[in-house]
Amino acid sequence: MSAVRTGYVRPLDVKRGLVDMSHGSGGRAMAQLIDELFLAAFDNEWLREMNDQARVPMPSGRLVIATDSHVVSPLFFPGGDIGCLSVHGTINDVAMAGAKPLYLTSGFILEEGYPLADLKRIVDSMAAAAREAGVPIVTGDTKVVEQGKGDGVFINTTGVGVVLEGVDVSGANARPGDAILVSGTLGDHGVAIMSLRENLTFETTIQSDTAALHTLVAAMVEAVPGIRTLRDPTRGGLATTLNEIARQSKAGMTIREAAIPVRPEVSAACEFLGLDPLYVANEGKLVAICAPEDAERLLAAMRAHPQGRDSAIIGEVVADANHFVQMETGFGGRRMVDWLAGEQLPRIC
């Protein structure tokens, strides 16, 4: 005689189990995956309500919303993984409005056959990143696609934050004469990813710089509330970010190659791969633009923060009807720093 034990469900086999179609079906298997994996890791009062949405308190100020889908390959890389990257990336997108990020949502697209053990590592990393940043994941969604129709795990995160009245940070605000700053060394994330590419085996000690930058931003906004522009130079690197801002602000830019911080290991790796570090992705750096009279104060505030120790003023905004970004080369000449043509890297964020 067997007794029916109510309330007992055999736990997920996280060690050996694989994602299967039932995990996205809306049935008991999905509920179990959510309970034992996502809820257990992300745990907070809003998730615990188990609704399809989260009801959260609204602070005063303007709402800031950003969304970002993460498809990085490989999923694990030196210095991070898709989990923490998906938290950092969206927090940074919110923070670049000069805002305080408050809540995150997460949408997972899982490929049938993906090991639950790896999924757990990713989810745990996400949870740790969210906790460290103090930004809870308050609602989420999970879908499963058939084998061959995904690449292991894709993660979309949306972030909500609030920006104080009076703070107006936008890519359209740069004006001729303004100073351009970066918060540290460029190209670390992209090179760390490249070092793992299947056909590019080189050993490196370079780690991804993936990090949430909202506390750095808070310190910067406090020091210089009139900061004009903030942006994180992810895909396409510094060059692409500067061209985007130049276009939005209808201005040109001149930067000085000698002032741009790049690690020697990164420039060496770029050298033999034929890449330009200015086009390589970052996940824990920002570009800031401010009035010339605020530049030194902003630089001091950035350098005083652990994430901005290597900050530097790298150039200024100029009047230019063509919206060109130009660079004084370390060699003593001048050249353009153009939009990236084609693709420099596989998926990196």
Next chain:
Amino acid sequence: MKYVDEFRDGELAKGIASRIANEADPARTYHFMEFCGGHTHAISRYGVKDLLPANVVMVHGPGCPVCVLPIGRIDMAIELAIREKAILCTYADTMRVPASGGLSLMKAKAKGADIRMVYSASDALRIAQETPGREVVFLAIGFETTTPPTALVVRQAAQLGLENFSVFCNHVLTPAAISHILESPEVRELGTVKIDGFVGPAHVSTIIGSQPYDYFAEEYAKPVVIAGFEPLDVMQAILMLVRQVNEGRAVVENEFSRAVTADGNAKAKALVAEIFELRRAFEWRGLGRVPYSALRLKDQWAAFDAERRFDMPERSVADNKACECGAILRGVKKPVDCKVFGTACTPETPMGSCMVSSEGACAAHYTYGRFRSAA
């Protein structure tokens, strides 16, 4: 970065720049052709032009391997991937070269052709080993620098007894191209292209040595200075060329002595000679058919020659009429002389090969130098 930064030093550059300015005769103009795309790229990327006096003019040469690949050859490569269903392995910069019918390797890939970007010939060989039962073709392009690695994989494939690997050989030769330019009517008779000397190839010369250029210096009375690809190398070579012209000399000098010897790399040359032989003629984009300017696999290695393996006759396809790549590769025109430069033809939508490779004259000017010609 050690051993690299030293050759990009702005202070040293200023010193050489002032010597060039002092020694260049203000009563004349100096026209120097940098043969290699590597030099074209360095000149644009580091802004070398800003350090030269107005009467020292650099003329871009045809030494960009992707740029000189004619449409017909790209068409053949696409056919290998589509008709023969081969895995076509290629260096990344050929992916966007325009082919017939609005295609390119990248567009063929999007249509389902199995085209893979590799960083080296040995990557292609590895793919062949890992995918038995599929034909794997390596699209071999480049001057003397990239030829030895191709020779090596052919030999390795034979040693491994690989039956699914072949090479679509498009290797071309530098000296033949230089002769062709010097023999062209634009240089010899019409005087539309003035060349007072050459900045000679860097990496190519590490293989073939400096000796093959002696002929040009002597026969055509043009000085040649072999130079490395770093900007200081280029500046120093220009200074050496100015001095030769001023002194009425025309000899081969070697600025790149840290890597280039008179005889080059004997082992690499022997390997190339073992695998390859000269083609009677080969079509270059811009230069047309140039006699004895390219290589093909010797009969002994015919099994690894994609052209013979898949029975592909050579074909010639005319360039887009609006595109001036041909004249630009010969030094007859500058990128800005082309009507479609920067309008219909950009790095995102290239019409000609010079806009594709970062070593191409049009791409270099568009990407790095466009502000010079902006209104």
